[in-house]
Amino acid sequence: MEVDALTIVLTIAIAVVFALIQFNKSEPDIHPLLLEQQASVAPLRGEKESAVHRAKSVPAGSILVKAPLERIKTLYDVWQNGLEANPTGRCLMYMLQNQFSYVTESYEHVDKRIAGFGTGFITETNLKPGTETPVGIYAPYSQESFIAQQAFYRYGFVAVPIHDLRSSELLIEIANQTKMKAIVVAQKALPLLLQSLKDCSSIKTIFVAAIYISEEQKRIATQHGARILKFAEVEYNGCVGTLEAVKPEPSDIAMINFNTKSTSLSKGVVLTHANLVAAMTGFTGSLPGAKKFTSKDRLLSHFTNGDVIGTWMTSAMIFAGGSIVFPSGLMKNVLHDSQATTPTIFASTPIILEKIHEALDTTYGAGSSFKKAFASKLALLDAGRVTTTSLWDFIGLGEVRSRLGGKVRLVVTTNPTKPETLKYIRAAMGIHVMTTYGRTETSGIVTSRNMFDYSNDAHLGAPVSCNEVKLVDDPEGRYTSNDQPNPRGEILVRGPNVMKGYFKKPNATAVSLDSDGWFHTGEWGSFNGNGTLEVLGKRKKVKTDKGVSSPAHEEPKE
Known part of the structure; x- marks a missing residue:
C-alpha cells in the first residue's frame, strides 16, 4: 500500500507534537508528599x-551507617575497591605545567605511582610506616597532593593539609604543633616554606612538586638542616622494589585538619579512617539510586586539601571507579577547565x-x-x-x-x-x-x-x-x-x-x-x-x- 506525502507529513507532525508534550510535561521529579x-x-x-x-x-x-560495604573500612580499602572495579579505566586527569592539554592516567598506573612515592618517601626520610607520623601537604589540590595523600594512607602516615599558602605564621604553628619531619610542597609555596624553616626545626625533608629547584634554594634548606627533593624523582626511584602496604586500621588517624582562613590558628581536628569512610558513605547514601556515582562519572572539584568535603567527594568517586580532574586552580580558567575535561560531577x-x-x-x-x-x-x-x-x-x-x-x-x-x-x-x-x-x-x-x-x-x-x-x-x-x-x-x-x-x-x-x-x-x-x-x-x-x-x-x- 502506498503512503502519500500528506500522510507522511501528518505522521511526522503528530510525532513532533507528542515529543514536545513529553519533553515539556510538568510532572514533578518527585512526589511532593x-x-x-x-x-x-x-x-x-x-x-x-x-x-x-x-x-x-x-x-x-x-x-548508623559506617561504610558502604563490610570490607571497606579505611581509605586504603576505598582505593583498592576503585582499582579492582576499573583497573585499566581512566583515573586522573591533570594539566601539564604551563600548558592547556590534559594528561590522563589509569588506575593501574596511578597505583604504581602511589606505591612508588610511598616507598621513596620511606627510603628518603627513614620514617617508620604504620606509626601515625604527621606529614605536611603544603600544596593546592593537585595530582601530586593526591598521590602523596594516598601514599600516606597506604603506609600508615597522617596527612596534615595546609591549604593557606600565604601565611608563614600558620605554617610555622602547624609544623611545630605536629612536629612534622617531612612535608610535600608546591613550587609556588617553596619560597615561603624556606623563609619559615628557621622556625620549623622539625622539618628535615622537603618534597617539591617542581621541575626546577635552584642551588640557592638547596643551600637555604641545608643551612637549616633540611633536604629538598623533587617529588617526581622520589616517586620514580621508589617504583623499583616497592614496599608492601602497611594497611591501616579503621581507628588509625588519617588526617589532622587545621581548617582556617584567618591569621589565627584553629584547633587541629583529628579524623580517623573510619570517620572519613563514614562521611563518604553518608553522602553517597543521600544520592537517589539512579543518580549514584559510577565508573563512567568524572569529578571536577574546587575544594582544596584543607576542605574535608574534598576528601570524601574524591573518595566517593574513587570507590565507584570513576575519574578525577585536577583543575588549573585559576578562577579565569574555571569554565575552560570544565569544557576541556567534560566532567559529569561538578563540586x-x-x-x-x-x-x-x-x-x-x-x-x-x-x-x-x-x-x-x-x-x-x-x-x-x-x-x-x-x-x-x-x-x-x-x-x-x-x-x-x-x-x-x-x-x-x-x-x-x-x-x-x-x-x-x-x-x-x-x-x-x-x-x-x-x-x-x-x-x-x-x-x-x-x-x-x-x-x-x-x-x-x-x-x-x-x-x-x-x-x-x-x-x-x-x-x-x-x-x-x-x-x-x-x-x-x-x-x-x-x-x-x-x-x-x-x-x-x-x-x-x-x-x-x-x-x-x-x-x-x-x-x-x-x-x-x-x-x-x-x-x-x-x-x-x-x-x-x-x-x-x-x-x-x-x-x-x-
Whole structure:
C-alpha cells in the first residue's frame, strides 16, 4: 500500500507534537508528599532537648551507617575497591605545567605511582610506616597532593593539609604543633616554606612538586638542616622494589585538619579512617539510586586539601571507579577547565558558582531568546522539574549548558549559596544541585539537601545516614526545644563521622565532645516541620585550651 506525502507529513507532525508534550510535561521529579517529611524523628526526647533526627533510612533503634560495604573500612580499602572495579579505566586527569592539554592516567598506573612515592618517601626520610607520623601537604589540590595523600594512607602516615599558602605564621604553628619531619610542597609555596624553616626545626625533608629547584634554594634548606627533593624523582626511584602496604586500621588517624582562613590558628581536628569512610558513605547514601556515582562519572572539584568535603567527594568517586580532574586552580580558567575535561560531577564552593552564574548571565542574559527560554524553564522548576530535554534546551539554552562541558549532571556545593544561583543552575543549565552542611569536626558533613527539593527555603536538608542530630536548649533561654512553631537550640551531632578529638588539646575536646559522643557545634539551629535543619547563627565564645575562642565555628565550607 502506498503512503502519500500528506500522510507522511501528518505522521511526522503528530510525532513532533507528542515529543514536545513529553519533553515539556510538568510532572514533578518527585512526589511532593515525599518532601513533606525528610527525616526520621525519634518518638521520645530528653529534657531540654529536641527529638533526635536521623536519615529516613536509619530510624531510631537502628545502627548508623559506617561504610558502604563490610570490607571497606579505611581509605586504603576505598582505593583498592576503585582499582579492582576499573583497573585499566581512566583515573586522573591533570594539566601539564604551563600548558592547556590534559594528561590522563589509569588506575593501574596511578597505583604504581602511589606505591612508588610511598616507598621513596620511606627510603628518603627513614620514617617508620604504620606509626601515625604527621606529614605536611603544603600544596593546592593537585595530582601530586593526591598521590602523596594516598601514599600516606597506604603506609600508615597522617596527612596534615595546609591549604593557606600565604601565611608563614600558620605554617610555622602547624609544623611545630605536629612536629612534622617531612612535608610535600608546591613550587609556588617553596619560597615561603624556606623563609619559615628557621622556625620549623622539625622539618628535615622537603618534597617539591617542581621541575626546577635552584642551588640557592638547596643551600637555604641545608643551612637549616633540611633536604629538598623533587617529588617526581622520589616517586620514580621508589617504583623499583616497592614496599608492601602497611594497611591501616579503621581507628588509625588519617588526617589532622587545621581548617582556617584567618591569621589565627584553629584547633587541629583529628579524623580517623573510619570517620572519613563514614562521611563518604553518608553522602553517597543521600544520592537517589539512579543518580549514584559510577565508573563512567568524572569529578571536577574546587575544594582544596584543607576542605574535608574534598576528601570524601574524591573518595566517593574513587570507590565507584570513576575519574578525577585536577583543575588549573585559576578562577579565569574555571569554565575552560570544565569544557576541556567534560566532567559529569561538578563540586565547587558557593563563591565560584556565583561567579559562574554572573559570567554566564553577563554573556547570555540580555538575549531575547535566552529570556524566553529561561522563563519557561523557571516555570518547569516551579512545577518541580529539572530537565535538559525541553524545547527550550534545544533552541535557547544549549550553549549555556555547554559552558560547563555539556555533560554535568550534578553540582555539589555547600551553604550558603545564593538562591538565584541555584535557580540558574537548575533551570538555565538543567543540572541538579545538592547542597551540604557540615563541620570539619564531623568530617565535613552533617546534612544534605534532597536533590529534588527545589524550594527557596533556607534549610540545609535532613541528616545523612552516618549521623544523628538534636538540639539542646540555650542555658540563657534564648532558644529552646519548646519554641513554636519549631524547636530551636544548639546543634549537636553524633555518629561515626564525628572526630576523634582536637590534636593535643584535651580540654578543648572535652568542651566540644561530651561523654555520650555528641559534638557540640557551637551553632544555633531549628528543625522545620519536614525534618530539615536550618542554621540560625553561632553561640557565644567558650573557653578552650588557648583561652577564649569561638567553639570551632567557621564560615561553612564543608
